[in-house]
Amino acid sequence: MFDLEKIRQDFPMLKNHPELVYFDNGATTFKPQVVIDKVEHYYTHATANVHRGDYALSVEVDRLYDETRAIVARFLNCDASEVAFLHNDTECLNQIVYGLSYQLKKGDIVLTSVAEHASNLLPWYRLKEQLGIEIKYLPVNAQGVVDLEAAKALMSKQVKVIALAHVTNVLGSVQPIQELCELAHQYGAYMVVDGAQSVPHRKVDVKALDLDFLTFSSHKMCGPNGVGVLYGKKELLENIPPLVLGGGMNARFQSDGSVLLKDVPTRFEAGTPNIEGVIGFGAACEYLMDIGMDQIHNYEKELRSYFAEQIKPLAHIQFYNPDNATGPITFNAKEVFAQDAAGYLASKNIAVRSGNHCAKILHELIGTDSTIRASLYFYNTKEEVDRCVEAIKEISIENAIGVFF
Ligand SMILES: Cc1ncc(COP(=O)(O)O)c(C=O)c1O
Known part of the structure; x- marks a missing residue:
């Protein structure tokens, strides 16, 4: 049975960083106490x-x-x-x-x-x-x-x-x-x-x-x-x-x-x-x-779809993989460098990855070297997605650069 509340209790990193939204699971994941x-x-x-x-x-x-x-x-x-x-x-x-x-x-x-x-x-x-x-x-x-x-x-x-x-x-x-x-x-x-x-x-x-x-x-x-x-x-x-x-x-x-x-x-x-x-x-x-790999897969699909549906209407966001049912949400904020935008999200305690993600010839398909990747895992929540979406809505050249000056 998929019990999200119980699952989150299993991860000390989630307890020790209650303010952090960790969406860099494609890079590495947190570890349960066991x-x-x-x-x-x-x-x-x-x-x-x-x-x-x-x-x-x-x-x-x-x-x-x-x-x-x-x-x-x-x-x-x-x-x-x-x-x-x-x-x-x-x-x-x-x-x-x-x-x-x-x-x-x-x-x-x-x-x-x-x-x-x-x-x-x-x-x-x-x-x-x-x-x-x-x-x-x-x-x-x-x-x-x-x-x-x-x-x-x-x-x-x-x-x-x-x-x-x-x-x-x-x-x-x-x-x-x-x-x-x-x-x-x-x-x-x-x-x-x-x-x-x-x-x-x-x-x-x-x-x-x-x-x-x-x-x-x-x-x-x-x-x-x-x-x-x-x-x-x-x-x-x-x-x-x-x-x-x-x-x-x-x-x-x-x-x-x-x-x-x-x-x-x-x-x-x-x-x-x-x-x-x-x-x-x-x-x-x-x-x-x-927990069950099918349960994990189904929950992650649901969470990703919840995320994707909120990103799709945002006019300042270029969303590169809206039709994929699973995997990360990959995007750029128009006219903002991916790293600056990721820095802005970091200032809101949201951890994502920016750059080419070691897939250095993918630009031949998507036309850019640098994207922001928000990658989810089964311990993430809709509330965390909401926080991330609110922060993404605010990304602009002015506030992304404001983080650094
Ligand atoms: C698709 C894919 N292949 C290979 C790797 C390399 O994994 P590792 O760094 O654990 O060797 C990664 C890591 O991000 C990956 O996403």
């Missing part, structure tokens, strides 16, 4: 390295760490052997690109879109430089959603990968991932999905969608920083080499340089991982599952 407790428990009651010791404390840490893998597997509907813990979404995407580089060659095509975050473009750009692969951008509509018919027209045997955000981070465009995944598989291509902005907000069932790879970050879904999840179908993970080599991920190595790796997913977890982060992340997933 997650904080789990991290603190590691430091106060169960500190040891993981998968390295034979004493009771170390075995207990192994149990807590491995338990998270089972929880994430339940969260995504996959096998625990298909879940590797890296350090963030960015590192997971780099791991996939590095791994697939061994299967790609000059002339192979990777399809992506101009709405992607840097983390899902720059690693592919490097392969373009190193191997001579081609990168093509799938046509999208004004709201950033991929046009399926155009995608079909671009498919050929040269296409080896479709790499897309499930939900984009500036416009909140929800891509037709299932259809694109089917299309990719018809041509023997892989579907790589950046789930940074979808997994925190909706149920993502990797088996039902038949995804090949999925990545996301703990910190954007109530979990600690420094934990990224790499999901891959087991047979695909077994066919990509790890990006980082070292302790913990090898079974044996010899002075002649031969190395035997551990099985997946451990071979992707070189060096000491973010143990307390992973353990805390297990608590975050359980917390979200207890």
